[in-house]
Amino acid sequence: MKLKNIVFTILLLLTILSTNNVHAALNHYESSVQSIQTQIYIPIVATLFDAINGNPVNAIAPQYVTILQQYDNWILIPTWIGEKWINTAARLPHNAQIIALTFDDGPSRHTDRLLDALYERGVPATFFVLGSRVERYPDTARRIVAEGHEIGNHTFGHPFLTRLCADSIYNELIWTSNTIYHTTGVRPSLMRPPYGAHNQTVRNVAAELGYPVIMWSVDTRDWERRNVNAIMSHIVRPNGTLRVRHGHNILMHDIHSTTVDAAIVMVDLLLSHGFTFVTVSELLEHRVGEPIAGQVYN
Numbered sequence: 001m002k003l004k005n006i007v008f009t010i011l012l013l014l015t016i017l018s019t020n021n022v023h024a025a026l027n028h029y030e031s032s033v034q035s036i037q038t039q040i041y042i043p044i045v046a047t048l049f050d051a052i053n054g055n056p057v058n059a060i061a062p063q064y065v066t067i068l069q070q071y072d073n074w075i076l077i078p079t080w081i082g083e084k085w086i087n088t089a090a091r092l093p094h095n096a097q098i099i100a101l102t103f104d105d106g107p108s109r110h111t112d113r114l115l116d117a118l119y120e121r122g123v124p125a126t127f128f129v130l131g132s133r134v135e136r137y138p139d140t141a142r143r144i145v146a147e148g149h150e151i152g153n154h155t156f157g158h159p160f161l162t163r164l165c166a167d168s169i170y171n172e173l174i175w176t177s178n179t180i181y182h183t184t185g186v187r188p189s190l191m192r193p194p195y196g197a198h199n200q201t202v203r204n205v206a207a208e209l210g211y212p213v214i215m216w217s218v219d220t221r222d223w224e225r226r227n228v229n230a231i232m233s234h235i236v237r238p239n240g241t242l243r244v245r246h247g248h249n250i251l252m253h254d255i256h257s258t259t260v261d262a263a264i265v266m267v268d269l270l271l272s273h274g275f276t277f278v279t280v281s282e283l284l285e286h287r288v289g290e291p292i293a294g295q296v297y298n
């Protein structure tokens, strides 16, 4: 565990413990179901922390959560993890700063290391996968879905869609959707065109298939300079202030080992600044409500 993580965990634990007595709240819950106080709607995935030891927990917050206790901007909620309930703590979402990580062109042989790091930190991401890559790395594609990440359509073979006719664009997207569905059991609801290249024909086909067209807010250019510092220079300025803001989505490619290294540094930095990571669909829900098929979003 890196020093930064340890410091962050200790700060978190102190925040939870100093605001009130978590153990008393847990005992109260265990002794009486009537202790349930309120139910609220959480439209986004919050980063959850084990209320006992303060470690991040890889779990998706249920849409309706029961609040056991509320201290300042922290809430204590029971969460179903695998096969048991544990008590978790989360920041109240109304003042959360949300941000989405997006990884294109995978899965690859580097994706599992990225998934390990995201799992350890309880951080969701969005993977715009290629159909051809899902065929090659089916277990990794299934893991992406099983661990609560969003999977998006990035075409089958990564062509410039602007050079194709409508039928070919349609085939690229449908083959990929079918491959993802037959491999993981879910269908993507977003598409990102390779190279970000789109025209009216691309947008019309996307609309026909029900896909909003997803671009990005921050390009890390991780394919160009395979170096953690170079990638991070798109996230943080030399004076330490952040280039990224609430509501941004960050473009990376999980086909380079250096991208995985940089993503880990990036996640720890942004968590320490209080950002909550969400999927692109959750980011859009927060920003625009229901996204419109065929419309372009960054």
Ligand code: ZN
Pocket (backbone or CB within 6 Å): 104, 105, 154, 158, 193, 194, 195
């Ligand atoms: Zn791509």
